[in-house]
Amino acid sequence: MKKILTFVFIVILACLLLDKISGNNMTMEINGNDVDGPLEFLFGMIFAGGGLLIALVAIICAAVMVGLVMAGVGVLMVAIVAGCIALGLLFSAPFMVPLLIPIAIIWVLVSRNRKHSKSN
Template identity: 65%
Template sequence: MKKLLTFVLIVMLACLFLDKISGSDMHMQFNGDDVDGPLEWLFGLVFAGGGLLVAAIAVVCAAVVTGVVLAGVGVVLIAVVALCVVLALALSTPVLLPLLIPVAIVWLIVSRNRKQAQARQQSL
């Protein structure tokens, strides 16, 4: 049953394809002249496929250019944010000096206690 169903679907798709590519309802003009004859539909399919290929290439190129531009903008934005952080730290240093004095005292006490603890461990 599965093989029969597969065969019927393939035949149905082939019939639909042949119906769509038949030249009965296709009208094509090339440089202002009507193109007719037995291969009219073939020329139409080739030119339409070429147009789709050009469109696909254009979309891929546009995506690549957009990615490169947005990556460049991202790098510039990161640089601007880093510059703003450095500028903010440089401007806030005089304000933070009274806060840095107690931090430095605590840091010295902790480092002295750490050195004494290491000296005790080495003596054991």
């Protein structure tokens, strides 16, 4: 069943491709002159491909620009959050004094014990 489905899919794609290549209903006008024949299809494919290429370059440039802007916004947001945390600690420092006193005492005792153990 899978082989038949693959074959049918390839046949349908080939029929669509052949329909587009024949270009019976295409009309193209360059500087007021109608272009007919095989050149009509060739010019149509070149101009369509050129338009797709320009669109691809534009999308890539837009993606790079969005990536740079979002990275910059992310760094800015991290800086703002760090600043808010620093301000919060600065404003809450008087309320943290009862917690900082025991921590300072423990720090002094530990550092004094290190000094005595190094000198011996």
